[in-house]
Amino acid sequence: MRADRYDTFWLWAGVSPPPALEKANEVYVLDGEIRQGSPRFTPLRPSAPRTRGPAIWLVIRTDTTAWPDAAVVGIARRADGWARNGNHVVGVQIDFDAGTKRLDDYATFLEHVRKELPQRYQLSITGLMDWSANGDPAALARLKGVVDEVVIQTYQGRSTIWGYERYFDRMKGFPIPFKIGLVEHGRWIEPPGLRAEPNFRGYVVFLVNRRD
Amino acid sequence: MARKSLAVVVGLAGMVCGAVAWACADGGYETSWDAEASSGYLSPANDTRSNFILLMADRYGTKVADPAQMAKGIVPFEFPYKVMISRLDPPAPPPTDYLAKYEDQQDQYGLTPDSNYFGYDSGNLGLCHTNRRGAQLFTAEVQANPRVPGQEKAALTTARATLAKACDKAGQTQFALAEVKSPEGRAYAEYLEGTRLFYAEDLGAASTRFDAVAGSSGWLAETAAYMRFRTAMAQAMKGSIGQWGDLAAVDKRDRSAIDHADAVRRQYVQAYPTGRYAASARNFERRIAWLRGDQAMLGAQYSAMLAKEASTGGEPDIATMEEVDRRILPSSNPAGVTDPTLLAVGDLMRLRPDAQQYPDQRGCCGAELSREELERQRPYFKTQPELFGYLLAAEAFYHRRQPREVLSLIPDAAHQSRFGYVQFSRQMLRGFALEAVGDRNARGFWLSLLPGATQPYQRTTVELAIFEHDQKAGAVGRLLETGSPILHPLIRQRIIEDDAGPDLLRAQARTGATPQQRDVALYLLLANELHHGWYREFLADQRMVGPRAQPKPDECLGCAWSVGSYEPSYREDLSRPPLHVFASGGSNDLRACPDVLATATSLSANPAAIRPRLCLAEFIRRKGFDGWSDQYDIKLERNVARSRNGFPGKPIERMTIYQEVIASPLASADDKAFALNRAVRCYQPAGYNSCGGEDVEKPVRKAWYDRLRKEYPGTAWAKELKYYW
Numbered sequence: 001m002r003a004d005r006y007d008t009f010w011l012w013a014g015v016s017p018p019p020a021l022e023k024a025n026e027v028y029v030l031d032g033e034i035r036q037g038s039p040r041f042t043p044l045r046p047s048a049p050r051t052r053g054p055a056i057w058l059v060i061r062t063d064t065t066a067w068p069d070a071a072v073v074g075i076a077r078r079a080d081g082w083a084r085n086g087n088h089v090v091g092v093q094i095d096f097d098a099g100t101k102r103l104d105d106y107a108t109f110l111e112h113v114r115k116e117l118p119q120r121y122q123l124s125i126t127g128l129m130d131w132s133a134n135g136d137p138a139a140l141a142r143l144k145g146v147v148d149e150v151v152i153q154t155y156q157g158r159s160t161i162w163g164y165e166r167y168f169d170r171m172k173g174f175p176i177p178f179k180i181g182l183v184e185h186g187r188w189i190e191p192p193g194l195r196a197e198p199n200f201r202g203y204v205v206f207l208v209n210r211r212d
Numbered sequence: 213m214a215r216k217s218l219a220v221v222v223g224l225a226g227m228v229c230g231a232v233a234w235a236c237a238d239g240g241y242e243t244s245w246d247a248e249a250s251s252g253y254l255s256p257a258n259d260t261r262s263n264f265i266l267l268m269a270d271r272y273g274t275k276v277a278d279p280a281q282m283a284k285g286i287v288p289f290e291f292p293y294k295v296m297i298s299r300l301d302p303p304a305p306p307p308t309d310y311l312a313k314y315e316d317q318q319d320q321y322g323l324t325p326d327s328n329y330f331g332y333d334s335g336n337l338g339l340c341h342t343n344r345r346g347a348q349l350f351t352a353e354v355q356a357n358p359r360v361p362g363q364e365k366a367a368l369t370t371a372r373a374t375l376a377k378a379c380d381k382a383g384q385t386q387f388a389l390a391e392v393k394s395p396e397g398r399a400y401a402e403y404l405e406g407t408r409l410f411y412a413e414d415l416g417a418a419s420t421r422f423d424a425v426a427g428s429s430g431w432l433a434e435t436a437a438y439m440r441f442r443t444a445m446a447q448a449m450k451g452s453i454g455q456w457g458d459l460a461a462v463d464k465r466d467r468s469a470i471d472h473a474d475a476v477r478r479q480y481v482q483a484y485p486t487g488r489y490a491a492s493a494r495n496f497e498r499r500i501a502w503l504r505g506d507q508a509m510l511g512a513q514y515s516a517m518l519a520k521e522a523s524t525g526g527e528p529d530i531a532t533m534e535e536v537d538r539r540i541l542p543s544s545n546p547a548g549v550t551d552p553t554l555l556a557v558g559d560l561m562r563l564r565p566d567a568q569q570y571p572d573q574r575g576c577c578g579a580e581l582s583r584e585e586l587e588r589q590r591p592y593f594k595t596q597p598e599l600f601g602y603l604l605a606a607e608a609f610y611h612r613r614q615p616r617e618v619l620s621l622i623p624d625a626a627h628q629s630r631f632g633y634v635q636f637s638r639q640m641l642r643g644f645a646l647e648a649v650g651d652r653n654a655r656g657f658w659l660s661l662l663p664g665a666t667q668p669y670q671r672t673t674v675e676l677a678i679f680e681h682d683q684k685a686g687a688v689g690r691l692l693e694t695g696s697p698i699l700h701p702l703i704r705q706r707i708i709e710d711d712a713g714p715d716l717l718r719a720q721a722r723t724g725a726t727p728q729q730r731d732v733a734l735y736l737l738l739a740n741e742l743h744h745g746w747y748r749e750f751l752a753d754q755r756m757v758g759p760r761a762q763p764k765p766d767e768c769l770g771c772a773w774s775v776g777s778y779e780p781s782y783r784e785d786l787s788r789p790p791l792h793v794f795a796s797g798g799s800n801d802l803r804a805c806p807d808v809l810a811t812a813t814s815l816s817a818n819p820a821a822i823r824p825r826l827c828l829a830e831f832i833r834r835k836g837f838d839g840w841s842d843q844y845d846i847k848l849e850r851n852v853a854r855s856r857n858g859f860p861g862k863p864i865e866r867m868t869i870y871q872e873v874i875a876s877p878l879a880s881a882d883d884k885a886f887a888l889n890r891a892v893r894c895y896q897p898a899g900y901n902s903c904g905g906e907d908v909e910k911p912v913r914k915a916w917y918d919r920l921r922k923e924y925p926g927t928a929w930a931k932e933l934k935y936y937w
Contacts, residue, residue, distance in 0.1 A: 014458075015458075016458070029456065040330075046449075046458065046459055074330040
């Protein structure tokens with residue numbers, strides 16, 4: 001798939017912003033990491049963005065749901081800082097690989113985040129394709145009331161997950177507004193019926209560097 | 213069930229590009245995103261940093277893994293770099309140490325409690341790390357200076373102490389230094405204001421203050437000169453940040469700010485060649501080269517550094533290695549690089565995917581490495597002929613696909629008591645080449661590597677190769693026999709899961725190497741027997757289960773017992789399979805049915821008995837066996853029912869049972885209602901069939917539903933079903 005045909009992107013730390021970003025509508029910008037057991041937030045971007053125009057999501061990557069007490073307030077403060085820089089910040093995204101079997105715990109954690117996060121920020125999460133296939137419907141229903149959207153990842157590392165078409169059979173009727181995350185240069189053929197899904201909100205392209 | 217291949221790396225080494233050390237192109241910071249592969253031998257498919265660690269082990273004697281970590285749980289075959297790193301140190305210290313480390317860090321930075329967790333925003337340049345130490349030096353100097361009057365000393369050190377605790381608030385801080393009037397005191401005050409402005413990132417103003425005290429003498433003059441450089445350096449960094457908060461492309465950086473910083477740096481080094489900060493200022497030469505995008509300079513600098521470590525018996529630490537990796541490798545430009553280790557890591561990266569087969573993936577790895585270019589590197593490998601020989605062979609194997617060349621480049625040296633990683637990698641590559649040419653001694657060769665494969669990750673690597681060999685030959689069963697060279701629990705379990713037939717499962721259930729392997733074999737044996745109608749055998753083998761405790765409600769028993777669920781980064785051991793469902797009392801919670809032992813007893817007398825058949829289906833439904841026989845067929849692009857573990861015939865599927873009962877003239881009203889209810893529920897909740905058999909269209913499901921409501925309205929099965937799907 002080619003990035004220049006899309007308008008919504010995920011910008012990881014360390015990825016050189018490609019020309020496609022100039023025309024973007026919406027960009028998910030990784031800010032930093034909350035790591036299990038680490039005493040400090042780890043910023044992953046040398047500096048805050050200074051953009052004019054695209055809607056910006058501040059992305060926090062994490063490997064734990066045991067966040068320090070002040071974490072959400074701190075994230076909101078960072079989002080405010082980005083907004084003061086002139087960025088059009090629309091929300092916060094949490095990037096956490098919640099295991100399909102642990103969705104219910106994750107929903108509890110997200111309810112807490114939503115409560116602490118000021119209403120001016122939407123809440124987005126990344127999700128796995130497996131949720132739609134094997135997730136507990138009750139847990140998914142809980143998420144529905146808490147997050148504004150889920151960006152479903154179709155890739156692992158730099159490659160599209162083999163057999164993603166099969167999972168999409170079960171995406172039908174996914175209860176939460178969702179976007180599909182694609183990896184730049186990955187393999188992608190749109191599954192039939194996806195566009196007709198009432199909760200489908202388009203694609204997010206995960207940009208990758210080229211080394212040449 | 214889709215099976216993840218346990219052993220893809222051997223066959224695919226060199227073709228997979230998911231394994232880039234994902235250090236960013238411009239090299240600013242660490243990202244651990246998708247570097248998927250590390251292994252026990254040098255390989256293009258490895259993360260560059262993993263290859264670095266293996267090479268460092270040979271060259272400097274550094275560790276590859278912590279023995280205590282390796283003694284615990286499963287040793288992985290191929291695993292993310294972060295797993296390799298996490299196994300490098302002794303098991304993690306308790307959280308109290310984190311706290312101590314945190315306090316240390318806090319001390320260094322000198323931040324207010326406001327910034328306890330988040331520190332200061334990543335919007336700034338991260339200058340505060342020298343705040344506390346700077347305060348100590350300043351205070352000591354002022355106190356020791358006889359030309360500063362006593363009360364001025366107090367005012368100056370109090371002011372510095374304020375800043376020492378609140379670097380993040382430097383912008384708002386105001387010093388009360390009006391009473392400091394002596395010339396010497398004024399110079400310190402001037403310097404102090406410069407320091408405050410520096411931490412507040414008001415860099416232009418800071419620089420002016422430092423300039424103003426350049427004419428003083430001693431510590432103050434020297435430190436101000438150094439701070440002028442740090443301020444210029446911060447300015448250069450600031451001028452290198454792009455719109456997205458990232459490091460800008462080289463041509464978009466503020467070149468004159470970078471050059472200015474370098475000029476100020478040189479002034480300092482020239483004025484104070486053995487000064488207090490001379491080492492620091494010299495090390496900044498690398499950072500300047502990096503900001504300038506001067507790869508040749510960086511290559512030369514890092515090469516000199518690695519060579520110096522080797523000649524002085526030092527060893528580079530992981531942080532240094534990672535810095536070299538992210539500064540040098542992303543450009544895949546070996547300009548200036550003369551160090552054999554660094555060249556080898558870069559060369560392997562460039563041997564990754566085949567440009568013709570995977571044109572999209574070349575972006576990760578730079579230009580393909582040719583034999584000619586490798587030959588030009590030969591002089592740099594004078595001290596490391598074995599490594600160079602390995603690279604020549606790797607080029608032949610991975611780039612030009614000439615396994616016979618490998619055999620002539622790397623002679624057989626399999627019999628060793630202990631392999632270094634380069635030696636080991638050479639022999640592994642020879643083994644792959646033997647496999648590629650179909651040499652009939654390949655298996656014997658692998659076996660002969662085992663005694664010397666004593667260093668971390670080496671034995672698992674050889675075992676995997678033996679497994680792959682036997683799998684290709686269709687003879688993995690022998691690997692479970694007594695005296696087998698395969699000790700690795702994942703390989704053994706994988707054979708049990710995928711290759712063992714009924715007899716081997718039964719034998720493994722009795723005499724398997726570990727309780728886990730015995731349980732997996734027994735679970736597969738019993739589940740398959742039930743799915744194939746082998747009720748008598750089931751009842752006989754069930755006796756091996758013995759008493760089994762029921763799991764507690766939130767216990768994850770059975771959630772990840774299969775090799776396909778093994779994840780080196782998430783857990784170290786697989787859980788046990790849910791054998792308790794076959795234990796006596798393990799299934800007496802089934803509605804309208806006895807437990808599965810009673811059901812199997814009835815079916816062994818009459819395999820067509822209607823209620824027991826429905827009860828077998830109920831057991832399958834409630835105890836997690838839906839999808840048991842499903843395997844994804846890549847050609848058909850859908851799941852198909854296949855028998856597992858070499859059981860003959862087609863496995864029983866629930867839907868077939870329901871359809872038979874629905875059609876049977878012998879079934880009672882309650883049986884029919886039960887079957888109709890369950891057949892309709894097969895499509896719950898989203899209209900997809902989870903019961904196997906033939907799929908039916910929605911009108912058929914509606915007809916079942918209507919029939920249940922109309923013909924059997926008095927049954928509990930009709931009353932509880934309110935919808936169809």
